Amino acid sequence: MSVKANSTPLPDRVKVARALISVSDKTGLVDFARDLAGMGIELVSTGGTRKTLSDAGLKVRDVSDLTGFPEVMDGRVKTLHPGVHGGLLAIRDDESHAGAMADHGIQPIDLLVVNLYPFEETLKSGADTATQVENIDIGGPAMIRAGAKNHGYVATVVDPQDYAAVLDELRTEAGETTLGFRRMLAGRAYARTAAYDAAVSGWFAETLSDAAPRRFAIAGDLAEALRYGENPHQSASFYRTGEARxxxxxxxxxxxxxxxxxxxxxxxxxxxxxxxxxxxxxxxxxxxxxxxxxxxxxxxxxxxxxxxxxxxxxxxxxxxxxxxxxxxxxxxxxxxxxxxxxxxxxxxxxxxxxxxxxxxxxxxxxxTGGLPDPRAGGRVVKSVAGGLLVQSRDAGHVDDLDLRVVTRRQPSQAQLADLKFAFRVAKHVKSNTIVYAKDGATVGIGAGQMSRVDSARIAARKAEDATKAAGLAEPLTRDCVVASDAFFPFADGLLSAIEAGARAVIQPGGSMRDEEVIRAADENNVAMVFTGMRHFRH
The missing domain is CATH 3.40.140.20 (AICAR transformylase, duplication domain)
Known part of the structure; x- marks a missing residue:
């Protein structure tokens, strides 16, 4: 269904005579409201916000004065009324809208100050389902969307960080707001409700164990606008998603x-x-x-x-x-x-x-105050042209795997410790990955090659360079272990690792040629362990 556009031109400047304030986060609220009142702006408020302002000695009307209806259902219903939404949505220069306001006693709202129930903060606290549901705001998003839609007449403020800018605008513009300023606030308002809805929908998906919800929303708060991206000709920004990791x-x-x-x-x-x-x-x-x-x-x-x-x-x-x-x-x-x-x-x-x-x-x-839990879940998101790839975090951990020795030779306890160490590291190296390790340290790393045998050779060459730099006569890779993030499709990669000095191998297994690779290990008296889990990282 299409909606006919209203052709009434938007005013550049709007006098702010009335402000409706309803906030959960009361940071800076009293000082902001006091400055508004000092400019002769009438204050209208709800519930706890009205009490806070009244206790601070400010004259403030209850929202029920606009609606003619009391707050009911424990405050669930208080602003969802034509007396509020008519005051926010009315196109005041439109004769029919102005007539409806006069007929029904609807008073215009010029400044809307709303922030939402703390759903995201409640989520971080690990609250139960009933508490989480109760912190889903309904009236707040409805008012924000209404005020932002009608930004031709209404300035909508959703963040205490913008209080100072609002006051500066009012002082500079003699108690009025300009269209450009209202439009900027409207953009921020819709971004806030979008982020809020993303948090709610994400919580539902997690609660329902829905790994592939029909619609996936993600949002973040700007942490910093960066000087540039990967290269100086690219723009970039850093956003926080609220994940506690x-x-x-x-x-x-x-x-x-x-x-x-x-x-x-x-x-x-x-x-x-x-x-x-x-x-x-x-x-x-x-x-x-x-x-x-x-x-x-x-x-x-x-x-x-x-x-x-x-x-x-x-x-x-x-x-x-x-x-x-x-x-x-x-x-x-x-x-x-x-x-x-x-x-x-x-x-x-x-x-x-x-x-x-x-x-x-x-x-x-x-x-950071702590370490990330390698076993914890969560989502990883990557952009592609026209879409997003979403997957669960790689929470596999070598200590949790059923390791299987597939060769005649068994690894020693020292080799097994190094194999586990190397596989932990391989999980975090770009594929194809080869990691040589000895005595709890990497001694050669091959990353990001199209061929696994190339990764094995590069890692060996890096180890040769490190040996020379350390002034050692014996290669660092002598009697080392080697980890591969995925299976060896052929024996050549394994043979390159053995040539470099590896005497024990850890890899996922699962190749059509596993028997060929195992046979090569046995022929060279090398121990090999299968993990049953791969760690591709692209």
Missing amino acids: PGVATARQVQGKALSYNNINDTDAAFELVGEFDPARTKAVAIIKHANPCGVAEGATLIEAYRKALRCDPVSAFGGIVALNDRLDAASAREIVEVFTEVIIAPEADEEAIEIVRAKKNLRLLL
């Missing part, structure tokens, strides 16, 4: 210049990787460059782990991201800052460590 979006930036698009992307990859390592069991450090690890290690201390991680690829570590799974201490900070580093991210940091990092004014230090 510790990481870049939840971190406190202690110091350093603003994060770039690439910084955020790489830092997220680094912190998700170290989240695989429980700090109560081991200390772990990951060094990331271009979203791939160039060195990962665990150790008894962070400084030990850092040194082992750096040894894997000291050249690529230059200008990289360093992520730690435990509190940054002074000794580790002192060593990390010796290499040019873009970002350090950790759950916490000692004060002495913070001061050491502060000496490098451009180095960003992010503290």
Whole structure:
């Protein structure tokens, strides 16, 4: 059904005589309302908002004065009335609308100030279903949409952050609002209701265990407009979705210049990787460059782990991201800052460590307050032309898998520990992935190749470079283990790894040629473990 457009021209300026205020978040409310009243603007309000204003000594009318009807059903019904919506939606320069207002005693509302029941905050608190449903706002979104639609006459404010701008507008424009200002507020209003509805619909989908809802909505709050995207000719912004998962979006930036698009992307990859390592069991450090690890290690201390991680690829570590799974201490900070580093991210940091990092004014230090749970669910969203790809997060964890030895040779306990370590790392390397590891540290990483055998060869070559850089006579890959994120489709990739020095292998299995690959391992007296789970990462 089409709706005929109203041809009445919109006024540029509208005098604000009456404001309807109904807010859940009362931040800055009293001061804002007091300034409005000081400009001679009549205040109309509802329930708790009206009480707050009245208790502050402000003269405020109850919304029931406009509707002629009391709030009922525990406040569920109070503004859903023609006395309110007529005052918001009326085109005042239209004779029929003006006539209807006069006939029914509808008073115009020039300024609408509404923020919504705290559905998102209630969701974070883990409230029960009944509480969550009760925090779905109905009247608020209806008023916001009405006021924003009729922005030719109504200024609609949905965020306390805009109170100062509203007051500036009214002071500058002698108590009036301009059309451009009202249109800007209307855009923000619709973005707010869209985000709110996205949160509600997402909650329903999760509650119903609906992995593929008919319509999928996602929303975020602007954290920062970035200088540019992956390249200087691309624009970019960073948004927070409200997910409580510790990481870049939840971190406190202690110091350093603003994060770039690439910084955020790489830092997220680094912190998700170290989240695989429980700090109560081991200390772990990951060094990331271009979203791939160039060195990962665990150790008894962070400084030990850092040194082992750096040894894997000291050249690529230059200008990289360093992520730690435990509190940054002074000794580790002192060593990390010796290499040019873009970002350090950790759950916490000692004060002495913070001061050491502060000496490098451009180095960003992010503290998250916790680690991401590698087993936790959630959705991952990627854009494609004309659509979105949505999947559950890869919550697979090697410690939870039923590992199966498929070769005559059994891995030793030390090899098994390294195999698990390498498979944890492989989960966070772009496919095709090969990870050589020894003594709880990566010694060669091959990432993002079209052929798995190429990844094996690149990882071996990187290990050769690292061996030379460390001044070692014996290759770092000698008697190492190797992890593959997916199965070996042929024996050639495995043979390349064996040639590099691998003596134990971990891979998902599942290839049509598994028997050929197992036979190659047996012929070379190499142990092989199947996980039954792959970790593609594109």
